[in-house]
Amino acid sequence: QSVLTQPPSVSGAPGQRVTISCTGSSSNIGAGYDVHWYQQLPGTAPKLLIYGNSNRPSGVSDRFSGSKSGTSASLAITGLQADDEADYYCQSYDSSLSGSWVFGGGTKVTVV
Amino acid sequence: QLQLQESGSGLVKPSQTLSLTCTVSGGYITGGYSWSWIRQPPGQGLEWIGYIYHSGGTYYNTSLKSRVNISLDRSKNQFSLKVSSVTAADTAVYYCARAGTTGTTYYFDYWGQGTLVTVSS
Numbered sequence: 001q002s003v004l005t006q007p008p009s010v011s012g013a014p015g016q017r018v019t020i021s022c023t024g025s026s027s028n029i030g031a032g033y034d035v036h037w038y039q040q041l042p043g044t045a046p047k048l049l050i051y052g053n054s055n056r057p058s059g060v061s062d063r064f065s066g067s068k069s070g071t072s073a074s075l076a077i078t079g080l081q082a083d084d085e086a087d088y089y090c091q092s093y094d095s096s097l098s099g100s101w102v103f104g105g106g107t108k109v110t111v112v
Numbered sequence: 113q114l115q116l117q118e119s120g121s122g123l124v125k126p127s128q129t130l131s132l133t134c135t136v137s138g139g140y141i142t143g144g145y146s147w148s149w150i151r152q153p154p155g156q157g158l159e160w161i162g163y164i165y166h167s168g169g170t171y172y173n174t175s176l177k178s179r180v181n182i183s184l185d186r187s188k189n190q191f192s193l194k195v196s197s198v199t200a201a202d203t204a205v206y207y208c209a210r211a212g213t214t215g216t217t218y219y220f221d222y223w224g225q226g227t228l229v230t231v232s233s
Binding site (some may be wrong): 002032033034035036038044045046047048051052057089091092093100101102103104105106 | 148157158159160163173174175207212214216217218219220221223224225226
């Protein structure tokens with residue numbers, strides 16, 4: 001069980017806006033550690049989508065945006081497209097025990 | 113463009129040691145970044161295994177720390193992973209990745225394509 005909780009799945013129609021939540025606690029997101037997001041298309045390696053809560057690497061579409069508040073973070077996808085169908089993971093640092101870099105359990109985005 | 117490529121044995125017997133190497137091209141592993149291993153069991157999520165600083169210092173996931181070793185080979189621009197006493201639970205796709213930092217956390221900005229390691233007799 002991940003220390004960062006994501007919904008297993010979200011869906012939306014083409015063109016719609018969907019959001020994915022990433023809920024943590026006072027030992028990770030709530031402690032001020034940054035959140036990062038990855039997109040994993042089927043059969044491929046994860047790709048960095050958002051770093052430092054809200055920053056997009058060069059080449060990532062501005063349809064993807066990230067935010068963080070309190071013990072949670074969110075990834076928003078606007079103008080949903082068929083090729084956005086993928087698994088999305090949040091990632092941060094958890095200071096409990098001896099500390100570790102942790103991922104959320106992942107969210108499958110389906111374009112219906 | 114930085115590229116990472118995993119290599120190593122795809123089949124390991126239970127209780128033996130898993131060994132993988134990541135070859136970095138298009139950049140130097142001594143260039144100020146840290147280098148990490150991450151795994152993904154079939155149909156499951158991602159698990160961070162550990163990383164090694166460009167200086168050689170290491171930091172491991174506490175749940176794997178007793179069985180994991182990550183090392184650097186600067187002459188070959190490679191870093192390696194060893195996991196000892198493997199069981200079926202170690203069956204996964206193993207990724208190597210470069211770790212950038214925001215100052216409070218690391219993020220993984222370049223990834224290898226991944227290699228499947230199966231633990232089976």
